[in-house]
Ligand SMILES: Nc1ncnc2c1ncn2[C@@H]1O[C@H](COP(=O)(O)OP(=O)(O)OP(=O)(O)O)[C@@H](O)[C@H]1O
């Protein structure tokens with residue numbers, strides 16, 4: 083993979099993220115680093131290479147310190163990791179109404195700071211690259227030059243958000259079907275849904291034009307963090323995130339500027355585009371114990387970063403269940419999606435690395451459905467005068483469902499609708515008086531999440547595409563035995579379960595590989 087052309091910013095020396103990344107920089111001599119002499123290779127490998135990966139998720143922030151171990155079968159080791167609940171839901175905005183979903187950026191950065199503070203200080207000093215990923219589709223705004231303030235937390239230098247808006251997340255439902263239908267047709271293979279950055283900006287343009295005048299930069303939450311760490315003069319975004327905003331053409335790697343301008347869209351806030359896997363800049367100051375001048379990668383989509391962390395073979399599919407669900411497999415090299423968006427299609431083609439694509443069934447309804455059920459129970463209990471911790475509810479319901487191996491209760495769990503069927507909400511059928519226990523309901527919810535995914539991408543279809551194995555990731559899956567059982571029951575393949583800091587590890591791996599490539603070239 084070389085330079086992509088003048089329109090791409092921040093593309094440094096060629097990084098070659100492999101299509102099947104797990105053994106990427108496990109040195110399979112010659113395969114990945116063909117011009118490298120054995121002497122230079124062993125010299126490079128002798129030095130310790132540690133990268134920090136960060137994932138700014140919807141529910142939690144995660145950080146992982148990952149070291150390259152060339153002799154190890156996996157090629158890397160996670161030295162330390164940390165996750166912190168963000169608890170960032172902002173109060174309902176009057177303009178957006180109950181469909182709005184916004185998060186408070188200060189809380190997300192606070193959770194990030196807590197994660198960094200919990201990692202071993204000495205290892206942070208050794209970090210040679212920082213990779214960041216996060217919740218795709220969402221948008222936040224800031225004022226260039228005033229996006230943050232640097233301060234100290236204890237003895238550690240940290241930044242705190244300055245002139246920033248809330249983050250309007252991918253779960254935001256303010257753009258109704260009618261509103262979306264009123265927008266111009268994008269020149270892209272991806273259609274535009276509520277919660278996509280450009281749809282949200284169009285909505286703000288129509289409903290809160292004054293709000294937009296307060297800011298001159300926009301990005302995802304992870305683009306914001308990269309911009310603050312590096313002190314970037316303009317916001318910078320990779321094609322993975324740009325595609326998830328809508329009105330971005332992945333073939334020409336450019337925004338649909340003419341279409342957007344013609345509709346009065348504030349194109350000046352759109353980020354510049356960089357190649358996924360390239361370096362956005364270097365830290366402009368020391369951050370915690372990480373030295374000033376450390377390379378920071380352009381922020382990646384959480385979907386792509388999770389897949390990167392665990393898809394090892396061409397015949398693998400990745401099932402990630404965290405707040406939402408994604409089932410992804412890679413398309414053959416050279417694949418190009420049809421250039422017309424199809425809003426009714428349940429499968430999307432998202433850009434991966436090196437101009438390749440992932441075929442993805444991206445369901446909006448995953449762990450968040452279980453979280454909604456838990457909130458409902460906790461609220462009902464409070465209404466009944468009882469107090470119970472959410473974590474207690476999770477463990478009791480998972481235990482109850484583990485003992486309830488089957489159920490006739492059927493739950494279609496689409497409380498958020500789906501992007502291809504926004505108005506089809508959840509339903510419960512086949513309710514009998516003997517199937518109302520906590521175990522029945524939880525089993526039916528977990529089964530429903532998996533069955534809903536199956537309705538979007540029938541698992542047999544994966545077989546036809548040559549998939550032989552499914553790798554499960556995401557903490558809603560790793561923490562829930564019943565969900566794992568339902569996954570194993572539904573897939574006609576062996577399923578292996580990975581780690582729950584997957585996207586953070588994936589983001590770190592991209593930086594590690596880049597660093598190793600630089601050392602040996
Ligand atoms: N105590 C618990 N036991 C089991 N599952 C839990 C528990 N607490 C939360 N969960 C599940 O984990 C989900 C959150 O997963 P995770 O922390 O991976 O989210 P996230 O990384 O922010 O998501 P995303 O990457 O999609 O943005 C919740 O939606 C819920 O279903």
Ligand SMILES: O=C(CO)[C@@H](O)[C@H](O)[C@H](O)[C@H](O)CO
Nearest residue numbers: 140217218385405406408444
């Ligand atoms: O789950 C998410 C954020 O926590 C999303 O970013 C998903 O990754 C995304 O919705 C999906 O992967 C693709 O649309």
